[in-house]
Amino acid sequence: ITMALDLSTATSGTLDFDVAYAPYNATLFDGLRIDVSTDCGQTFTATSYSKSGTTLGTAPANTNSFSPASGSEWRTESVNLTPYVGNSIVLKFVAICGYGNNLYVDNVNISVLVGLEDRLNDSFIELFPNPGDGRFQLRVNKLALGAATLSVHDLAGRQVYAREIEGQGSRFETVLSLDKLPRGVYYLRLNTAERQVVKKLVIQ
Incomplete structure (x- = not known):
């Protein structure tokens, strides 16, 4: 599944x-x-x-x-x-x-x-280097005020990483340390009060 x-x-x-x-x-x-x-x-x-x-x-x-x-x-x-x-x-x-x-x-x-909305999402959330070795720089442009959740899921849908972040209405940057995970394809999910964005990431 x-x-x-x-x-x-x-x-x-x-x-x-x-x-x-x-x-x-x-x-x-x-x-x-x-x-x-x-x-x-x-x-x-x-x-x-x-x-x-x-x-x-x-x-x-x-x-x-x-x-x-x-x-x-x-x-x-x-x-x-x-x-x-x-x-x-x-x-x-x-x-x-x-x-x-x-x-x-x-x-x-x-x-x-x-469509257009997903292309806009690409500018809303940036992840690099991708593919990467497990350490990724995450940038969220204009993260809305309030709590948001970052999570990473494998292809079977299992959650392998989760973190709560706080939006300040401006750009948010952090490092995701996922180097303990096996190599493969994963999906990063960002849930805010305004939207949900999913982005593929690859650990190689």
């Missing part, structure tokens, strides 16, 4: 991921489905993506435990998220067990074409 993804100002979106899978045989095979929620994960419905057996497979049937041995046994899949623009969505990868074989998913990426 992903963290909540704000598509409220997006004009289109795509989910891309790599999959590797080999069915056990013609009668024992598994499936993969992508579900979406527009109510913060309370209920889910199926997207257009649902594959199983040889349609899902990236390698021939294998009665041994499957592990991809080369790049040729991986395939990139894409799911159109445009039908869900205007919403905050949560995505869920659903593995359907049919006593088949191992299924691998990697390199999950979400690409969004944004």
Whole structure:
């Protein structure tokens, strides 16, 4: 399950991921489905993506435990998220067990074409260097008066960092020390009384 993804100002979106899978045989095979929620994960419905057996497979049937041995046994899949623009969505990868074989998913990426509001958000909040080694300079331009919350979430939606800050109606700067976290993709979320902004950060 992903963290909540704000598509409220997006004009289109795509989910891309790599999959590797080999069915056990013609009668024992598994499936993969992508579900979406527009109510913060309370209920889910199926997207257009649902594959199983040889349609899902990236390698021939294998009665041994499957592990991809080369790049040729991986395939990139894409799911159109445009039908869900205007919403905050949560995505869920659903593995359907049919006593088949191992299924691998990697390199999950979400690409969004944004509208004017998100481009304005890019000037509202700056994070650099990004990608970085875990120490990031955060600058929030004209942070409104009052309490605000900074949090960082991994791709599974787990909160791995949180901090309360106080806006003074002017520019706010701080250093985020995230060097204890594993390398990977995370999302920084800033919640103020006026808005919520989400920005991707990469630790490498």
